[in-house]
Amino acid sequence: MDSLAPALDAQKEALTRRYGPASLPATGPWNDTIARMLEHRSVRSYKPDAVPPGALETIIAAAQSAATSSNMQWTSVVATTDPAKKKVLAEIAGNQKHVEQCPLFLCWVADMNRHATISATEQVEFETMPFLETFMVACIDVALAAQNAVVAAESMGLSTLYIGAMRNDPERVAEVFNLPKQSFVVFGMCLGYATEQGFGEVKPRLAQGAILHREQYDSSTAHDERKAHDEEMMRFSARHELQAGTWTQRVLNRLGPLKSMQGRERMRAALSRLGFEIR
């Protein structure tokens, strides 16, 4: 049993970094893949070094290996290393300098154009296309693929950052890449090697008691778990000089005022202009 002790210590340390010492979940099966995932952090500072040869193709192979609903394969990816393009995208994203700084930027596309083209070529009407359900499935497919890409990239020692702010101006992003109708960048992704100071601390999450329910939804501990998470995030924020001290304050700031949406309240109109009906 002694030989398992170091692994158990590593597991407990990883869980402590993710949940704080007061909220450790049960330990269980453990391996390098899981350890890497627990170590995930979003990185906002990149070295100029390019990703190694074949890394992009391997990351895409991992992405395409994720499940895809009914094998419809809704995902496309546009990869850019062009400084001029990354500069425009950084501007769209509210001047996020890491978008320009990272050596490789991926745009993850819900590509319903692929299927619209099949409909036209094969002269079969696709009655299912204009519904919210179909749009949702395409976005979910893209997310599953992208998360596999993140896990693959991090397993190679690369770091990543999702850039939801591509949705600040979906039409302009579509113009940058000459996207066809009925395709849409769901989010971007920075890829590259983190700088030393950019590879920060693992961010705490709500305790499992707040989010994992057994047999039925149970919110009886939600309030206490939120308060405990607030305290953990307060300590994290103090260490990182973040403005919103508690998690609750961050939620209030982000979800309260309409202006925090940076124009994304017009998503339905933007998508309509890009050829999506979403009925």
Added chain:
Amino acid sequence: MDSLAPALDAQKEALTRRYGPASLPATGPWNDTIARMLEHRSVRSYKPDAVPPGALETIIAAAQSAATSSNMQWTSVVATTDPAKKKVLAEIAGNQKHVEQCPLFLCWVADMNRHATISATEQVEFETMPFLETFMVACIDVALAAQNAVVAAESMGLSTLYIGAMRNDPERVAEVFNLPKQSFVVFGMCLGYATEQGFGEVKPRLAQGAILHREQYDSSTAHDERKAHDEEMMRFSARHELQAGTWTQRVLNRLGPLKSMQGRERMRAALSRLGFEIR
């Protein structure tokens, strides 16, 4: 260099299983995590054996370690091992027997109730909640978490299956788990050990030339890549006695007739009844 040769062989074999021998992408960095992801297959036949102690908690820790937009943490999970509940869910899913058969079934919840409760408790109006953008972000957050769960589970030797058919009747699923307003099961997930015959062949995907674009969207090879994928899928279907021979035929069957949506064309109305506005 000789010591790398077996790894390179394994990589090429894995890529061949995923893309077919005629469409191999460039090889690149390789490790056990990536190899496991390339080996993913959806499993529809499970042994009765329970998942090991601590596996669920470790899988959830991996899920919570995925990126979450602005740290909003929209995800909840309801886990069930109850045969009676799984039976009802299997019925909702169009009598998918594996939903009943798998030892552990997870429902992945876009949980905006958590935040609505914070709004009420803290007496701050959340102006951003009724928009399509916010709903999309919640669903994407759930998908990122769920995909980490899949990777973690498979790294332990477990198999998985996404069950989108929970959306055939979102209101009834919500009733089964007593979900509060503004929460919604985006998809379910079977978890367990695959039976020998249930652990099937890796399913081929479109070649990277069809889905990976460099610097700008380029559909010039889309038609030829689709035809090549049709041939690969035709061989796969013949080996597995599947009805839709080619990928194109599968797309036509799935996206053409409205009846293939199994009622999900009413998603907007169902979500409205569950308290989502999606403006």
